[in-house]
Amino acid sequence: MEQELEKRTLRRITWRIVPFIMLLYFVAYIDRVNIGFASLTMKTDLGFTASMLGFGAGIFFWGYFLFEVPSNVVLHKVGARLWIARVMVTWGVISAAMALVKGPTSFYVIRFLLGAAEAGFFPGIILYLSYWFPAQHRAGVTAFFMAAAPISTALGSPVSAALLELDGIMGMHGWQWLFVLEAVPALVLGVVVFFYMTDRPEQATWLKDDERAWLVKTMNAENARKAGTSQHSLFSGLANPKVLALSLVYFGTSAGLYTLGIWAPQIIKQLGVSSMTVGLLNAVPPSISVVAMIWWSRRSDRSGERTWHVVLPCVAAAVGLAIATESTSMFGLIAALTLVNIGISCAKPPLWSMPTTFLSGAAAATGIATINSIGNLGGFFGPAMIGWIKDSTGSFSGGLYFVAGLLVLSAVLTLILSRTQRGATPTAKVATESGH
Template identity: 45%
Template sequence: MAKVKRRLVPLIALLYLIAYLDRNNVGFAKSAMAADLGFSDAVYGLGAGIFFIGYVLFEVPSNAAMYRFGARRWIARILLTWGVMACAMALVQGEKSFYAIRFLLGVAEAGFFPAVLFYFTLWFPTAQRVAVLGLFVMAQPVANALGSPLSGLLLNLDGALGLQGWQWMYVLEGLPAVIMGVLVPRLLTDRPSQASWLEPEEREWLVETMDAELAAKGVHGGQPFLAGLKDRRAWIYGGLNFGMVCGIYGLGLWLPTIIGNLGRFDSTTLGFLVMIPYAVAIPFVYLWSRNADRTGRRALHAVISLITAAAGLLGAAYLLPVSPVLAMVLLTVAAVGIYSAIAPFLSMPSAVFAGAAAAAGLGLVNSLGNVGGFVAPYIVGLIKDTTGSDQVALTFLAGCLAVTGIVGYLYANRRPEGNAAVEPARAAQQS
């Protein structure tokens, strides 16, 4: 398993880092695009969030194609098309083109995250999956930690070859996806049975282990693709994921603006300041995920993280006008809570399904969740346009996270995927 982790996880995490950078760099371009193109907060919020409309609409169909053609080829297709659309953001000339290209970027990237979740169900036993997801999810804060100063520096390229700094940022940060789209078919392996880089006895052991786990899930392992869409657990976890994603993207897409309001900073300084919360979150993501694996208390770990994030956002909201330093500390606490919640939370639905039903169920969970990626930035933009208040916006995001954490715990802690001590038979009776 150590060999499998070394071979697959760094590559998948790198791809997710690139994806996260390309979808979130619009947060850094906000001020420059507003100055050049006259965007209001509401226009920015709608454009930032409309990415997720395209993403949500094509998420499940994309996962169906991934199951049909194989993760290796389909992930390569996703990389190539989203890289092209990420670079095309440099062509934005007004509101309509902003909305259109952000929507198409979402269409292009649709299916990547659930494809990875499904891919991990083929390679890693359930008992090890939270820690692996933790390594994968670390790409989110790493992308923001590295992308923040990088985006800030690229914004300084104003005037080079006749392009604005924000246009250079989109082009140079979109190209890695295109390059990796060419390389991925040579670097990924679809299934353990095809892993020529494992010794024969290692390959045989992994195939038998994953087949035994599939068989242990009974009918769910053999259900067809559409069965995953009909399972009420996929809808419940998708609804909970919606609340968590509201917090993730509500904070991520607006954090540069919020920190910019703490003082007068140039783009480079702002980039390094925004890096701080994400950099601090990185070690917590992996350590918390490992602890969730060790104890089997995934629901408990998820709710602690989400409540911590809510407390951090709420505290930051009311300390912003009082103490910028303390507000920054609490925004960092919020980032730690939000990102450390993702792996324990998503490991629960990924433990429920197998086979084709997993491709559909995980696609649905991620699709419903990413509606929050549209709703949160748009509502935050409307709140800021209407009230001019960061406090009200952050209170809204904190409420989303707190409600999600409490409801998620009440549901998942009585189920085996959320609490390993719960017997599956008892969970079935409670359902």
């Protein structure tokens, strides 16, 4: 009876919450990386170099870095419904303002403001999921949420390429139309969030009475079990060495993710194909990675193992980037980019299941935000280094090797974290039990 109640409750909250937050992240990721497609024509219209594009695309994450922790603390206090709505409306307005860019300075300023506006969204959703789903189910649920990123690339690439064809309509460039039209969903969904989201299980009138009672009891019991070993205070989430280690692990995966999001269209374009062909080809790797990501995360949940479910994908992504540097054929390049997509997509959900095993309350809010804010600086350094190396050498190869090195470092740090915490944390324990 209890098992049936658990399955019924988890099924109901999954269908209520997960498709909706996937839609939100789908829109967020498009607005974050559509600069990759806009730059196919924007760079010529505004005279941008690869360094300018890489720096401007990456400076988004400095805004993220500065405002991520404060934003998540506010969300923990006022609730996800109000704060996520605010975040989405703000970033929708600023994303549309990208159409007003006239040169490097305005480009840098608006991208920085976009990062500041969007700060708190991703870690806020990760924190939100920890209110609703028991720890043993969290990697799988997180995988579905994060699958929105590769799905947005798969579906958004041909759409973005098509919007570039609006060039000249009403006196606007195609890239200006791209920014304006792709900002509209964020504005609309920001309003929907306010009326649709529920902050806590106790407030879930859409659950049956027995389902709500089971969920509240289960989550309270989980928090009580963590009470003796978890850290709860605001400062402990910032200062925890494990949080800092996971931040560095996430740094490498973010460098890889945004290298793909921002530079993959340019890398494919080098083979001399049209913008629409770039859009269609760029959709292939993330489409495949979605399936791999969900399977890998469910495997991690079933086994309870996290460490090697992060390490192996990071190594695979690094190998894919190394292969991409040597690929001269279309098939070889897309195959290499597919391996990179699979590796990065598969590493992230198990990684995000680690912090809430040793953090709760305000510490979880600040800890998750710290990991995301520091880690996402990889989204600055990866694309920026690729742009600088491209201008210096005329090739993407050096930059891709640099990002591959960061992914190897992420794998090594994950292993070190597991070894040093063996027997002291759930993460280390399951690594030991799995025989790795």
